[in-house]
Amino acid sequence: MSRLKLFIPVFVFLAMAVMLWRGLYLDPRTLPSVLIDKPLPEFALPTVELGDRVMGKADLPDEPFLLNVWGSYCLPCLQENPILMAAAEKNVVPIVGVNYKDKLNLAQAWLDDNGSPFEFSILDENGRLGIDLGVYGAPETFVVDGQGVIRYKHIGVIDYKAWDEEIMPAVEQVRAEAGQ
Amino acid sequence: MMSGMWKTGALFLALVLWSAPALMPEGTGSGAAYAAVDTFEFETDEQQRRFRRMSDEFRCPMCQNTSLTGSNGGVAEDLRREIYLMIMDGKTDEEIEQFMFERYGDFVFYRPRLMWQTLLLWFGPLLFLLLGGWIIVGIVRRAQQNKVQEQVVLNEEEQARLRKLLDTVKDSD
Numbered sequence: 573m574s575r576l577k578l579f580i581p582v583f584v585f586l587a588m589a590v591m592l593w594r595g596l597y598l599d600p601r602t603l604p605s606v607l608i609d610k611p612l613p614e615f616a617l618p619t620v621e622l623g624d625r626v627m628g629k630a631d632l633p634d635e636p637f638l639l640n641v642w643g644s645y646c647l648p649c650l651q652e653n654p655i656l657m658a659a660a661e662k663n664v665v666p667i668v669g670v671n672y673k674d675k676l677n678l679a680q681a682w683l684d685d686n687g688s689p690f691e692f693s694i695l696d697e698n699g700r701l702g703i704d705l706g707v708y709g710a711p712e713t714f715v716v717d718g719q720g721v722i723r724y725k726h727i728g729v730i731d732y733k734a735w736d737e738e739i740m741p742a743v744e745q746v747r748a749e750a751g752q
Numbered sequence: 753m754m755s756g757m758w759k760t761g762a763l764f765l766a767l768v769l770w771s772a773p774a775l776m777p778e779g780t781g782s783g784a785a786y787a788a789v790d791t792f793e794f795e796t797d798e799q800q801r802r803f804r805r806m807s808d809e810f811r812c813p814m815c816q817n818t819s820l821t822g823s824n825g826g827v828a829e830d831l832r833r834e835i836y837l838m839i840m841d842g843k844t845d846e847e848i849e850q851f852m853f854e855r856y857g858d859f860v861f862y863r864p865r866l867m868w869q870t871l872l873l874w875f876g877p878l879l880f881l882l883l884g885g886w887i888i889v890g891i892v893r894r895a896q897q898n899k900v901q902e903q904v905v906l907n908e909e910e911q912a913r914l915r916k917l918l919d920t921v922k923d924s925d
Contacts, residue, residue, distance in 0.1 A: 703834060706813075708813035
């Protein structure tokens with residue numbers, strides 16, 4: 573017994589080493605979203621594209637869709653735009669934008685320059701909808717089901733890997749559940 | 753014997769005092785510089801105090817290592833505005849905390865809420881204090897036992913044996 577006691581420091585060291593080693597590979601930027609499986613918040617906001625028309629939850633697609641938070645100031649949004657564009661052109665999944673803390677004219681110019689993958693973009697100039705969505709910076713992408721319930725959240729840029737391994741599987745799963 | 757006990761007691765007390773701040777987290781102690789200048793008007797000092805306290809205790813979701821007070825990030829600015837509006841709207845602290853929790857989760861609390869997942873966080877220091885005290889008491893007890901053993905008086909038979917042993921050593925010289 574007392575022999576074993578001598579090894580306590582070694583065990584403590586090993587336990588700490590394992591935890592710190594794991595900590596090296598955790599991404600501190602991915603916060604678990606508390607909004608998963610919660611319905612989208614209510615809103616009544618105009619859009620970038622449709623002039624004065626005010627949109628609400630009822631105007632969102634009634635099939636699974638992506639809600640992509642973007643801004644003209646956001647470089648990663650530019651980076652993921654081609655992936656979203658390709659998906660929109662092939663009608664893979666509807667994409668609705670949330671233009672987060674941006675200026676209308678800048679947002680319109682960005683869409684003109686880079687192309688719009690969005691059905692429309694909700695104009696969230698003061699970031700109030702963003703707060704209700706638990707957003708802390710563009711880009712963030714939600715997978716929403718046909719009932720308007722948030723089912724998955726991706727934080728940061730969508731690259732091909734994230735698209736193939738996270739976004740599309742989440743969409744497929746939501747579709748499969750809806751089909752049952 | 754007595755002085756040993758006194759030393760243990762003093763050491764234990766020192767440990768308690770030293771770790772006391774960890775047992776009673778008061779504010780975040782971040783002493784965050786007031787990075788942003790907001791022009792919020794309050795009706796009462798109480799409202800302003802609550803605003804200050806809450807902006808200090810909520811963590812900025814974007815910049816991660818600063819409070820809302822210390823952050824210039826866009827979302828921090830928005831959240832300060834929301835807190836201000838809620839205070840002016842007569843919302844209680846609990847309602848505002850709930851508002852933040854529903855959107856950003858436990859992450860935003862610099863002062864973690866007391867739940868079973870955070871028990872170790874809250875009472876870990878106390879646990880280590882007790883563990884340390886237990887170890888110190890153990891060490892001191894053992895030292896005292898050793899001292900007692902040193903003072904053991906030999907009985908006559910043992911004295912005779914000792915003398916005999918010493919004699920053999922002398923003889924071999």
